Amino acid sequence: MPCTCAExxxxxxxxxxxxxxxxxxxxxxxxxxxxxxxxxxxxxKAWFIAGIFVFLTIPIxxxxxxxxxxxxxxxxxxxxxVDTCRECYExxxxxxxxxxxxxxxxxxxxxxxxMLEVQQQQPHLPPLCCCPPWPMGxxxxxxxxxxxxxxxxxxxxxxxxxxxVESLHSVMSKPCLLRNFKIITQx
Numbered sequence: 447m448p449c450t451c452a453e454x455x456x457x458x459x460x461x462x463x464x465x466x467x468x469x470x471x472x473x474x475x476x477x478x479x480x481x482x483x484x485x486x487x488x489x490x491k492a493w494f495i496a497g498i499f500v501f502l503t504i505p506i507x508x509x510x511x512x513x514x515x516x517x518x519x520x521x522x523x524x525x526x527x528v529d530t531c532r533e534c535y536e537x538x539x540x541x542x543x544x545x546x547x548x549x550x551x552x553x554x555x556x557x558x559x560x561m562l563e564v565q566q567q568q569p570h571l572p573p574l575c576c577c578p579p580w581p582m583g584x585x586x587x588x589x590x591x592x593x594x595x596x597x598x599x600x601x602x603x604x605x606x607x608x609x610x611v612e613s614l615h616s617v618m619s620k621p622c623l624l625r626n627f628k629i630i631t632q633x
């Protein structure tokens with residue numbers, strides 16, 4: 447008997463949840479015990495706690511991804527609207543993260559530009575390693591701000607254009623309107 451989509455969906459979610467719970471219950475106490483036994487510093491403990499929070503966000507992120515995929519697969523006509531909302535929200539979050547990061551760094555390091563200027567130049571990662579490096583300091587901050595601001599403006603605009611083109615395509619693909627459009631364009 448061939449395996450259908452409904453069959454694997456029945457057992458995949460409980461399997462993932464059980465494996466995740468076992469990993470959480472078995473590995474977490476062992477890691478805590480090793481940290482206490484080795485008398486690690488506060489910095490290492492902070493990294494460990496941050497890792498725990500990242501580990502706890504994995505199922506939340508997977509749930510959101512699976513729900514979005516399910517919504518787009520279940521209602522294909524709504525997929526363009528869900529993607530439009532998601533992409534606009536993504537641009538909004540990236541912009542807010544930049545503002546948060548710049549405010550935090552400006553409060554912690556009032557002379558942030560001077561601190562960046564004395565830092566050692568970092569080469570670009572592949573595949574951009576052939577590009578000349580950016581000067582550190584004010585130029586770097588300006589280009590980061592400019593890139594994020596361009597993304598936060600261009601991404602929603604292109605998303606709305608894609609939404610309009612998709613809705614226009616769905617209207618124009620109707621046989622009656624398409625026939626009328628052909629008649630109008632012949633003159």
